[in-house]
Amino acid sequence: MESWLVERGVPQSGVAAFSAQGFDSVESLVKARLGEADLRELGLEQMRLRKTVLHALGRERDAAKARRDAAKAEGAAAAAPAALGGSGGGPEAALCPPCKGTPAAAQLEEEAAERLATMTECMETILGGLGEDVAREGLVKTPHRAAQALLDLTAGYGQSVEEVVGGAVFDEEHEEMVIVRDIDIFSLCEHHMLPFYGKVHIGYVPQSKVIGLSKLARIANMYSRRLQVQERLTKQIATALDEILAPQGVAVVVEAAHMCMAMRGVCKPGSSTVTSSLRGCFLSDHRTRKEFFSMIQGRSGGGGL
């Protein structure tokens, strides 16, 4: 263990700190899944050093995973003797204990920690690419924070419509238009990964089912917390409601300001982009359509953002 740390440029004080914490093997170190905060607690504040240890831990983890995968594959081959005459796995393959069913949550947690660590390293690289000194005080925690922020802003990837709606669909003989307007959304454009933000207005005419009103905002929120283009975001919200409620019609309008247009490129800070997706009676009946647009323009018209 000591030599492993020394080989990776960890100074004697760092080695002592690791030992004092009871890390007597590389496995125990990997198992502890040290993050930035833990390393700092151990007194390993220097950026280069932290990076070295995190890299080494990452490589160890990858190697351990490769070993596990190989053992699993060999185990499967051993369990199926008819399988293509594989030149037998090592003795460990036969001894590989049966899978006890790792709890999915723990696995997900481990994957999330690994993803965050990888993204943190990438953020360091990006800062370096900008010519910044990643070790200066103000930036020490920035790679971690930026990686975490990006994950938060794209948390919608980890959600599904079913999860978000959570069964809040009710049978109701209501056939009048339902509108929720001025739902705030914050998203990232997939071309520049820069924010676009604004308002969503959603209307639908039920057939025999209604949805909890807050769920409309949650659906909009879920789709906006992914890398997006505004057109697709608009359509996805409409499609989701169409599928969940099978209503007589759905209308979704999104008005948004794009930072990639305001801060760079054509530099037009005042512009807003409006997109719409209309289904069913909103397409076929111009009165329904007119009613919807006049209602969403009632307050938000013009100064929508």
Ligand SMILES: [Zn+2]
């Ligand atoms: Zn863009």
